[in-house]
Amino acid sequence: MMAAVLYGREDLHVEMVAVPSLQAGDILVRVRAALTCGTDVKVFKRGYHARMIVPPAVFGHELAGDVVRVGDGVTRFAPGQRVVAANSAPCLDCFFCHRGLENLCEDLLFNNGAYAEYIRIPARIVERNTYLIPKQVDYQDAALVEPLACVMRGLDESGAQADDTVAVIGLGPIGLMFVRLAKLRGARVIAVGRRKTQLDRAARLGADELISTDVSPDPVKLVRQWSGSRGADVAIEAVGKPETWLWAVEMVRRGGVVNLFGGCPQDTVASLDTNRLHYSEIICKSSFHHTPEYISKALEAIGRREITAEFFVNREEPLVNLLEVMRHLMSHNGHLKTAIIP
Ligand SMILES: [Zn+2]
Ligand SMILES: [Zn+2]
Numbered sequence: 001m002m003a004a005v006l007y008g009r010e011d012l013h014v015e016m017v018a019v020p021s022l023q024a025g026d027i028l029v030r031v032r033a034a035l036t037c038g039t040d041v042k043v044f045k046r047g048y049h050a051r052m053i054v055p056p057a058v059f060g061h062e063l064a065g066d067v068v069r070v071g072d073g074v075t076r077f078a079p080g081q082r083v084v085a086a087n088s089a090p091c092l093d094c095f096f097c098h099r100g101l102e103n104l105c106e107d108l109l110f111n112n113g114a115y116a117e118y119i120r121i122p123a124r125i126v127e128r129n130t131y132l133i134p135k136q137v138d139y140q141d142a143a144l145v146e147p148l149a150c151v152m153r154g155l156d157e158s159g160a161q162a163d164d165t166v167a168v169i170g171l172g173p174i175g176l177m178f179v180r181l182a183k184l185r186g187a188r189v190i191a192v193g194r195r196k197t198q199l200d201r202a203a204r205l206g207a208d209e210l211i212s213t214d215v216s217p218d219p220v221k222l223v224r225q226w227s228g229s230r231g232a233d234v235a236i237e238a239v240g241k242p243e244t245w246l247w248a249v250e251m252v253r254r255g256g257v258v259n260l261f262g263g264c265p266q267d268t269v270a271s272l273d274t275n276r277l278h279y280s281e282i283i284c285k286s287s288f289h290h291t292p293e294y295i296s297k298a299l300e301a302i303g304r305r306e307i308t309a310e311f312f313v314n315r316e317e318p319l320v321n322l323l324e325v326m327r328h329l330m331s332h333n334g335h336l337k338t339a340i341i342p
Pocket of ligand 2: 090091092093094095096097102104105106107108
């Protein structure tokens with residue numbers, strides 16, 4: 001079969017590899033859509049990801065497709081079914097799993113290899129984090145479950161409620177999902193981004209106010225002005241830069257919640273105003289990853305058509321073009337996702 005293999009920094013080959021063989025409990029899925037993700041672009045650039053992927057390895061983690069073969073003992077799935085599988089499954093038996101923090105599982109099993117004709121879904125993910133795709137949902141919509149689950153969990157962690165003012169910094173696919181979900185929840189959303197195309201997308205998803213950081217280099221001041229000079233109830237950082245982490249902390253009201261959602265480059269440090277954090281009782285969260293519960297919630301939201309690929313995926317490419325797609329995503333910020341059709 002054809003598959004993308006990551007060998008190291010910006011070293012990616014689409015080549016012939018053996019179709020994965022199955023062990024008991026595994027399933028084999030013919031990939032119908034694999035979506036590019038900011039994490040993939042980071043991994044492509046750095047050549048590895050400490051927890052998720054160590055090269056050489058097959059690559060890609062957001063996928064939907066058809067079951068073509070099942071391993072011994074699989075009863076939940078059968079060939080011909082349309083499925084979406086998450087990229088990880090927790091052990092359910094460690095310190096963190098026992099406390100409902102499956103996203104921090106000490107033995108989180110990751111799966112990669114979505115940019116391929118076939119992918120093996122290991123038994124643990126088959127058992128705990130693979131789902132049938134509802135009839136009305138197509139493959140690209142279904143493949144959004146992984147990022148959407150992270151965002152849904154992140155918004156819940158922030159406690160955003162109807163009528164809250166929620167500021168979202170960063171309008172890539174993740175930031176745009178936050179805009180959409182916060183609007184569905186009845187919040188007033190201030191979207192902070194750089195490019196006009198991104199701000200236009202945020203407006204289409206319901207953002208009430210837009211701040212272009214190209215035009216207004218001090219978004220903190222504007223967010224405060226537009227929220228009765230108090231500051232936003234909730235600020236979500238979805239960029240992954242220490243500088244924008246600080247903005248988020250500075251733009252919430254007293255007692256407000258900050259979700260530092262964007263992962264910054266390794267070895268970066270953000271210096272926070274200790275007085276502000278303490279005397280204004282700022283609550284800082286930093287949500288990472290997802291849990292099986294949120295993967296199923298995300299699929300339900302997709303099934304209700306609350307989130308669809310049309311707003312988050314704007315390009316389709318065959319697998320052979322993956323290297324060019326990765327290079328393109330790496331050199332231009334502000335892109336939506338590309339659907340790779342292997
Ligand atoms: Zn992803
Ligand atoms: Zn665990």
